[in-house]
Amino acid sequence: MESTPVYAGIDVSKDQLDVATSPGGEHWAVGNVDTEFPGLVRRLQECHVSLIVLEATGGYEVPVWSALTSVGLLVAVVNPRRIRAFAQALSVLAKTDRVDAGVIALFAERMRPTPQAIPDDAAQRLSALVTRRRQVQEMITAEQNRRGFALRALHPQIDDHIAWLRHQLDVLEGDLKDLMNQSTTWRKKAELLQSVPGVGIVTSLTLIANLRELGTLGRKEIAALAGVAPFNRDSGKMRGRRTTWGGRAGVRTVLYMAALVATRYNPVIKPFYEKLRKAGKVAKVALVACMHKLLTILNAMARTNQPWREAAATAA
Numbered sequence: 001m002e003s004t005p006v007y008a009g010i011d012v013s014k015d016q017l018d019v020a021t022s023p024g025g026e027h028w029a030v031g032n033v034d035t036e037f038p039g040l041v042r043r044l045q046e047c048h049v050s051l052i053v054l055e056a057t058g059g060y061e062v063p064v065w066s067a068l069t070s071v072g073l074l075v076a077v078v079n080p081r082r083i084r085a086f087a088q089a090l091s092v093l094a095k096t097d098r099v100d101a102g103v104i105a106l107f108a109e110r111m112r113p114t115p116q117a118i119p120d121d122a123a124q125r126l127s128a129l130v131t132r133r134r135q136v137q138e139m140i141t142a143e144q145n146r147r148g149f150a151l152r153a154l155h156p157q158i159d160d161h162i163a164w165l166r167h168q169l170d171v172l173e174g175d176l177k178d179l180m181n182q183s184t185t186w187r188k189k190a191e192l193l194q195s196v197p198g199v200g201i202v203t204s205l206t207l208i209a210n211l212r213e214l215g216t217l218g219r220k221e222i223a224a225l226a227g228v229a230p231f232n233r234d235s236g237k238m239r240g241r242r243t244t245w246g247g248r249a250g251v252r253t254v255l256y257m258a259a260l261v262a263t264r265y266n267p268v269i270k271p272f273y274e275k276l277r278k279a280g281k282v283a284k285v286a287l288v289a290c291m292h293k294l295l296t297i298l299n300a301m302a303r304t305n306q307p308w309r310e311a312a313a314t315a316a
Helices: 034-046 062-069 080-089 097-111 121-149 152-181 184-194 201-210 219-226 249-265 269-278 283-304 310-315
Strands: 006-012 016-022 027-031 049-055 075-078
Touching (some): 016 034, 027 034, 034 049, 034 062, 049 062, 049 097, 062 075, 075 080, 075 097, 080 097, 152 184, 152 201, 184 201, 201 249, 219 249, 219 283, 249 269, 249 283, 269 283
Parallel strands (some): 006 049, 049 075
Antiparallel strands (some): 006 016, 016 027
């Protein structure tokens, strides 16, 4: 007689890991430090867990994720928003580390997300550099906006800070190019993506770092993952406007900028955008549709490893 599969959920914080299993309801906590991981691994193996789910916490989950996968345990890292929505659906309103671990374990049992291999050190560094570049760019924009209504006496100080941030941006972009040149695979993939009019180095590096599934999923799945898939909002006889939501914010940001350029210079995206506008679509809706189409083209190119060809892109 087959035993019931056991699933584990781990609530990750900077200093502590709260662990729960489902079914069974076991719960324990260990420190989020390397010395505690062997004991955690042994206990999870003793429980014969089929799948472990961690919440993405911006980096605190990486060491334990690495420790678990290194011994062959299956691990899925899930967006916290999905876990919270699952908890709300269960009417679990309390939020403590212990409760969260139990909810994550139940999520693992009911939803069974796909396990993921941890990115290697180079891929983690690439993702970190891309994220930091975006953060610095956002700080530059914020300082420029503040300068607009700041007292004139504060302008030199703000200007100095902007100049320093721009220098940091240059350093980060240099580090990104150096890292890219160290990998033939990444360099070739970046060149492939950049063959599309409107797609530059920032867009290509962000997709390589933060959308590693590009070329491995269908058009609907990749669009949903990036957050550019339109979802219905219908109920009974009511037909609501289709909207996009969720996805990966950093990926969506670079796709927006790439699509914006493509509506002016890309021979496929430009007429597509103009057609939508003539049909009465507002600019924002038309631009999101262009983001969707652009991503579909890039996904097909990554899957077939074929550079930009206008005829093939038109059919995408």
